[in-house]
Amino acid sequence: MRAFDDLVAEADAADVSGWDFGWLDGRASEERPPWGYARLLAERLTTVDSALDLDTGGGEVLGEARSFPARMVATEGWPPNLQRARSTLRPRGVDVVDVAPGKPLPFPDATFALVTARHPVAPDWREIHRVLRPGGSYFAQHVGPASAFELIEEFRGPLGNEREARDPAAESSAARAAGLEVTALLTASCRMEFHDVGAVVWTLRKCVWWVPDFSVDKYRGTLLRLDSQMRRGIPFVATSTRHLIEARRPARATTSAPW
Numbered sequence: 001m002r003a004f005d006d007l008v009a010e011a012d013a014a015d016v017s018g019w020d021f022g023w024l025d026g027r028a029s030e031e032r033p034p035w036g037y038a039r040l041l042a043e044r045l046t047t048v049d050s051a052l053d054l055d056t057g058g059g060e061v062l063g064e065a066r067s068f069p070a071r072m073v074a075t076e077g078w079p080p081n082l083q084r085a086r087s088t089l090r091p092r093g094v095d096v097v098d099v100a101p102g103k104p105l106p107f108p109d110a111t112f113a114l115v116t117a118r119h120p121v122a123p124d125w126r127e128i129h130r131v132l133r134p135g136g137s138y139f140a141q142h143v144g145p146a147s148a149f150e151l152i153e154e155f156r157g158p159l160g161n162e163r164e165a166r167d168p169a170a171e172s173s174a175a176r177a178a179g180l181e182v183t184a185l186l187t188a189s190c191r192m193e194f195h196d197v198g199a200v201v202w203t204l205r206k207c208v209w210w211v212p213d214f215s216v217d218k219y220r221g222t223l224l225r226l227d228s229q230m231r232r233g234i235p236f237v238a239t240s241t242r243h244l245i246e247a248r249r250p251a252r253a254t255t256s257a258p259w
Contacts, residue, residue: 004227007198008216016206017080018058019119028199031190033242037141038064041116044139045069048113052105052131054140055120056096058084062116068094069114073107075099077121107131119143123171125178128247135251138180144168144241148192148210151200151238154226155211155219168243175247184246193235197227200236 001007014023021030042065045051049069053062056074058081074089076082077100086096099105101121110133117123117140128138146163153159172182194200200223204214216223226236 001196001231004197004224007196007227008201008223011198011201012205012216014202014205016202018084019060019081020058021206023202024199027196028192028194028203030192030240033141033186033188033190033244035186035188035244037061037118037244041118041139042066044114044116044137045072048136050112051114051116052107052112054115054117054123054128055101056085056089057081057118059088059094059096061118062094063088063092068092071095071112073097073112075105077101105131110134110136112136114139116140117142123175125175125180128175129178129180129249132249134249136249137183138175138245138247138249140245142166142168142171142243142245144187144189144243146239147241148207148238151192151194151203151236152210154236155204155214155222166241168245171243171245175245180247180249182245182247184244186244188242188244190240190242192238192240194226194230194238195235196230197223200226 038061045065045068050071051069053074056062056076059074062074072094074085074094074096076085076096077098082098089096097106105127109130111131113133113136115128115132115138120140143166145166149163168185168187172185175182201216204211230236
């Protein structure tokens with residue numbers, strides 16, 4: 001294994017735009033959920049005439065689909081990802097729209113037959129319901145609760161209540177409260193392994209919300225400790241959590257009985 005400073009300097013200078021994790025090949029690994037989201041997404045895109053992909057990143061997952069519906073739109077709010085998504089998806093006829101997290105979607109009511117997302121920042125269920133046509137579906141893979149917290153808490157310490165965020169049952173309840181019918185919910189826990197300190201640095205630079213104040217200088221002591229462990233042949237192990245959720249906007253609005 002190369003010297004600590006070489007590994008850290010390389011990772012600190014590497015490109016982290018988009019959602020391609022190929023830089024980690026041979027340095028870190030993560031099990032995938034058993035359902036195969038990209039394949040299922042591609043299948044669903046062939047069954048509709050319009051679709052919206054939320055928080056598309058650099059368009060990597062959406063771009064795996066062989067074909068798109070007649071109207072295909074994607075949103076992204078982080079400028080480096082937005083630029084990459086446009087260069088990847090626009091040549092294939094996808095309209096990539098800049099939408100900041102937490103802002104309303106710039107589309108009329110009942111626009112899309114399908115809304116999708118892979119690891120959305122924070123799903124706005126009311127907006128999802130609004131832009132779906134009656135009878136349309138939301139299909140997504142979400143990050144689950146306490147995902148990768150073994151690594152995150154190495155740097156931030158115990159996080160307490162933050163471990164409860166992204167709970168699939170709570171998200172399902174929020175979807176129902178917005179008027180959607182949850183038709184499927186699957187969960188998975190997947191093993192992550194980091195084999196050198198450069199993989200840790202690169203991942204924390206890419207997933208900036210994990211350790212928001214991360215820098216090599218500030219956390220050098222923690223990185224040295226992890227480096228020492230991995231040099232002994234002991235990977236750093238964490239667990240990622242995921243859930244697959246499918247919801248439907250009812251074909252007709254329900255109304256309360258008059259009595």
